[in-house]
Amino acid sequence: MRIAVCGNSTADAECLRGWIDQYCILYGIRASLRCFHRPEELSGAEERFDAAFVGFGGQTGFLQARLLRERDSVCKIVLMDDTQEFAVQGIRIHCTDFIVRPVEFKHIVRSMGLITRGGVS
DSSP states (O other): OEEEEEESSHHHHHHHHHHHHHHHHHHTOOOEEEEESSHHHHHHOOSOOSEEEEESOHHHHHHHHHHHHHHOSSOEEEEEESSSTTHHHHHHTTOSEEEESSOOHHHHHHHHHHHHTTOOO
16 A cells, blocks of 8 residues: 655654554554655655645645646545634535544544445545
């Protein structure tokens, strides 16, 4: 499983990456994770992902999720934001999950469960 991990800072992305790694180890999931720290890195990436945790926040995060959805109709997208403002738009672009910050390990467990059990795409 190829997973994109996107955050506004290196620390945010690496924390998410650590939790996703931990989940994958616990459940025996083979995964390759790639971190993105700037929106243009994600939008410029040519590889496909099975899942993407998009945590750039605000309009930027939603735009990156929408662009990813336009490129790939089957990628499982988890959108993360400080408010619920983009939750409805996330549903419209068929996000698998929406997490309101602060992100905790239990949120990653829920999202990864939806991703690996074939939740909404």
